[in-house]
Amino acid sequence: xxxxxxxxxxxxxxxxxxxxxxxxxxxxxxxxxxxxxxxxxxxxxxxxxxxxxxxxxxxxxxxxxxxxxxxxxxxxxxxxxxxxxxxxxxxxxxxxxxxxxxxxxxxxxxxxxxxxxxxxxxxxxxxxxxxxxxxxxxxxxxxxxxxxxxxxxxxxxxxxxxxxxxxxxxxxxxxxxxxxxxxxxxxxxxxxxxxxxxxxxxxxxxxxxxxxxxxxxxxxxxxxxxxxxxxxxxxxxxxxxxxxxxxxxxxxxxxxxxxxxxxxxxxxxxxxxxxxxxxxxxxxxxxxxxxxxxxxxxxxxxxxxxxxxxxxxxxxxxxxxxxxxxxxxxxxxxxxxxxxxxxxxxxxxxxxxxxxxxxxxxxxxxxxxxxxxxxxxxxxxxxxxxxxxxxxxxxxxxxxxxxxxxxxxxxxxxxxxxxxxxxxxxxxxxxxxxxxxxxxxxxxxxxxxxxxxxxxxxxxxxxxxxxxxxxxxxxxxxxxxxxxxxxxxxxxxxxxxxxxxxxxx
Ligand code: ADP
Numbered sequence: 009x010x011x012x013x014x015x016x017x018x019x020x021x022x023x024x025x026x027x028x029x030x031x032x033x034x035x036x037x038x039x040x041x042x043x044x045x046x047x048x049x050x051x052x053x054x055x056x057x058x059x060x061x062x063x064x065x066x067x068x069x070x071x072x073x074x075x076x077x078x079x080x081x082x083x084x085x086x087x088x089x090x091x092x093x094x095x096x097x098x099x100x101x102x103x104x105x106x107x108x109x110x111x112x113x114x115x116x117x118x119x120x121x122x123x124x125x126x127x128x129x130x131x132x133x134x135x136x137x138x139x140x141x142x143x144x145x146x147x148x149x150x151x152x153x154x155x156x157x158x159x160x161x162x163x164x165x166x167x168x169x170x171x172x173x174x175x176x177x178x179x180x181x182x183x184x185x186x187x188x189x190x191x192x193x194x195x196x197x198x199x200x201x202x203x204x205x206x207x208x209x210x211x212x213x214x215x216x217x218x219x220x221x222x223x224x225x226x227x228x229x230x231x232x233x234x235x236x237x238x239x240x241x242x243x244x245x246x247x248x249x250x251x252x253x254x255x256x257x258x259x260x261x262x263x264x265x266x267x268x269x270x271x272x273x274x275x276x277x278x279x280x281x282x283x284x285x286x287x288x289x290x291x292x293x294x295x296x297x298x299x300x301x302x303x304x305x306x307x308x309x310x311x312x313x314x315x316x317x318x319x320x321x322x323x324x325x326x327x328x329x330x331x332x333x334x335x336x337x338x339x340x341x342x343x344x345x346x347x348x349x350x351x352x353x354x355x356x357x358x359x360x361x362x363x364x365x366x367x368x369x370x371x372x373x374x375x376x377x378x379x380x381x382x383x384x385x386x387x388x389x390x391x392x393x394x395x396x397x398x399x400x401x402x403x404x405x406x407x408x409x410x411x412x413x414x415x416x417x418x419x420x421x422x423x424x425x426x427x428x429x430x431x432x433x434x435x436x437x438x439x440x441x442x443x444x445x446x447x448x449x450x451x452x453x454x455x456x457x458x459x460x461x462x463x464x465x466x467x468x469x470x471x472x473x474x475x476x477x478x479x480x481x482x483x484x485x486x487x488x489x490x491x492x493x494x495x496x497x498x499x500x501x502x503x504x505x506x507x508x509x510x511x512x513x
Contacts, residue, residue, distance in 0.1 A: 011083035014460040015071070015245065016452040017064060017182075019089040019174045020256065021110065021278045024063045026071035027452040028082070031465070033475035035449055037077075039070030046107060051114040051361070054107035057095050060174065061181050069244040079245050084235075085182075086252030086459030088259035088451050089174040091200045094149035096160065096225070097177070099170050102186045106157050108174070109149040112279075112319055112361045116148035117370050119155075123148070123218065130368065133215055138199065138206050138290070138299030140368050143361075144317070146173060147202040151219045164222050171225040173197045175253050183250060184240040194232040194253035195301040195310065204229065206290055206299060209310060232258075233305045233458040252458030257281040258302055259454030261313065264419045264445065265476040267469050272407065272415055274400055275451070276424035278326075279364075280318040282403040284411060287311060295406035296366025305461060314410055316365040316403030320358040320374075321396040322424050327360070328392055334385055342429050344389035352387035354378045355501035356395045363505065366406045373508040377501045396424065397434040398498040404438055417441045417481075421450040428482075436486035437495065446477040 013036060018025040025040040041063040046054040072078060092111035097104045109115070120141045124130050130140040139145055150171050154161045163169050172180065175197050180189035198204040198211075203219070203226065205212045211226050230236055232254050239245035254262060257275060261283045264273040272284035285302055290312045292299055302313035320327075325341050328334050335341055359372035376391065408414045417440050424430060425444050435442040447453055460466045484491075 011081055011465070013077065013082055014456040014465055015068070015082050015085040015248070016456040016459070017068065017085065017087050017178060018256070018452040018455065019060060019064065019087070019178055021090045024060060024067055025452060026067040027449060027456070028071050028075055028077065029453060029456045033447060033453055033457070035447065037071050037075035039067040039074060041067050053110040053113045055093065055110055057097070057104045057108045057177055060108070061177065064178055065243060072244055079239070079248050082245060082248045083465040084249045084251040084459035084463040085239060085245055086254070086455035086457070087175050087178055087250070088254050088256050088455035089178065089197070091173060091197055091255040091257065092144055092146050093174055094146040094153070094171065095174070095177050096150060096153045096169050096171050098163070098168055100168060100186065105160050105163070105169065106153050109152065111144055113149070114143045114361055114370065116143045116152050119148040119151055120370070126218065133202055136205050136212055136215070137202050138292070139202055141202070142364070142368055143370060144364060145200055145202045147215070147219045147221065150221050150225070154220060164225055167222070167224045169225055170227070171221070172227055173200070175255070176227045179236070179250060179253070182239050182243060182245070183237050187240070190237050191227045192230050192236055193227040195229055195304050196232060196255040196258040197253065198229045199301040200255060206301065206312070209301070209304070231304045231306050233462045235462055249459070249463055251462035252455050254303060254455050254458050256451050257283055257315065258313070259452070259458070260421055260450040261285065261454065262303055262457055262472070263447070263450030263452070263454030264421060265473050266419065267472065270411070270413060273419040273421065273450070274403070276321055276396060276420060276422035278321070278323045280321040280396060280400055280403070282316040282400065282407065283313045284407050284415070285311065285313055286411070291410060293406070293410050295409045296368060297406050297410055298365070303458070305458070314407060316406055318399040318403065319361040319364045321399065322422070324356070324358040324392050324395060325424070328389070334389070338423070339426065341389050341392060342427050344386055345393055345429055348384070348386035348390060350387070351391040351394055352383045353380060354383045354387050354391045355498055356388065356391040357501050357505045358395055359505040363502070366402055367502070369506055371507055371509040372505040375501070375505045377504050393427065393430045394433060396430060397437045398495065400434060401437050401495060415440060417443055419443050419445065421445065421448050431482045435482040435484045437491060439484050439488070439491060441484070442482045444479045444481070446479045
């Protein structure tokens with residue numbers, strides 16, 4: 009094969025990236041562009057999908073140009089994306105009927121309660137879809153758009169509207185849009201809508217019907233790794249096989265080579281997401297985790313995962329920077345934290361979108377507790393970093409309890425793992441080593457692997473394992489009594505955020 013590279017498009021929460029990888033799984037080039045975060049009201053978060061598609065085209069062209077490559081150098085392109093974020097658009101015009109409603113958005117709280125009241129509460133669909141009813145997932149967001157955008161319900165019933173997560177939107181546009189664009193998704197994305205049966209990997213008509221979502225809106229579910237079609241002739245990737253789709257967290261799991269049962273990774277980005285590969289076994293959670301599809305390579309058996317999702321980790325650092333102005337850039341949180349020894353007894357519980365795993369409390373809101381006159385901004389910076397580590401410990405505990413096996417180390421990635429103070433505290437609070445790989449861009453890498461496997465650029469999982477290499481590891485140093493005391497205090501702090509939202513809020 010003459011092509012030397014695989015491209016990955018990573019349509020994330022804060023930005024869109026295009027990365028070009030070589031056969032060793034190393035980044036050859038990258039281009040990236042942030043998009044606007046739209047906050048129309050407290051608890052609402054939206055993205056302009058047209059801006060996102062424009063950025064996608066720009067970064068693809070940018071990444072190719074920087075490396076002096078063109079489409080004939082690229083063997084395949086894979087897509088990874090912010091999951092759950094929901095978009096509805098008109099098939100004939102290509103126009104979104106409303107902004108994309110982002111995964112962090114809490115506006116569907118009432119819809120989720122109403123659905124739960126039909127019987128079963130938050131667990132109503134859990135056996136089939138692996139998820140509790142929560143504002144996080146796509147289905148209720150689509151329902152909100154159909155209920156609230158003038159004429160949307162009628163247009164949907166007439167078959168004119170399409171739903172997709174951002175993978176679907178990017179691929180529909182990249183393969184031609186109104187000119188024959190593919191309306192497809194993969195099981196990892198579909199498993200976050202609350203509409204897909206985890207066993208059959210098909211849409212569940214009964215659930216779609218209860219949510220008032222016409223089946224005609226839903227994309228076709230294909231595997232995570234196969235040639236779906238070619239990029240449209242008018243784009244920078246003209247003719248390149250579009251051959252991989254993985255939701256961002258599943259992509260990171262794949263890129264971290266967590267390909268065997270019991271292997272786990274934790275990604276530290278806007279939020280934190282810990283996934284453990286459970287193999288072809290679909291493991292139901294008793295401890296607040298999600299059962300989800302990990303990947304499905306071509307016609308091979310479906311691989312499942314248990315996932316712990318935390319809504320606010322890196323975005324708390326952004327909040328300290330943008331809303332309080334305590335720091336000028338995200339890395340400065342570490343400089344500020346290092347001015348003190350510890351958090352001075354303070355705990356920051358960032359329940360800005362309620363609490364996700366393992367609590368699933370939509371009624372919680374953020375709190376800083378344990379304040380005294382002793383506490384200064386250095387202590388608060390520490391409390392901010394520690395919040396990420398404590399929330400990750402809660403996920404690890406839940407995973408150990410659900411799987412019955414204790415994890416002995418944890419692979420990590422994402423923007424926050426550059427923070428060494430956080431990584432050391434993380435190892436201390438988990439009591440197991442924390443390991444960072446050489447290629448920290450595991451999300452884009454995972455999508456590249458999915459696409460590259462489909463076209464034979466990589467032969468199989470052995471190539472992926474062989475490409476994985478350790479960069480650094482942090483060993484736990486904190487003594488156990490101190491660790492458990494700090495964790496106990498954290499859990500107490502969490503309880504102070506419960507029951508904050510009232511019916512009339
Ligand atoms: P995403 O893919 O979710 O957009 P990234 O993996 O790019 O996120 O990580 C970005 C997040 O990491 C931001 O929320 C930012 O605040 C945080 N971050 C980046 N660098 C640091 C740092 N040195 N210390 C702490 N947080 C950081």
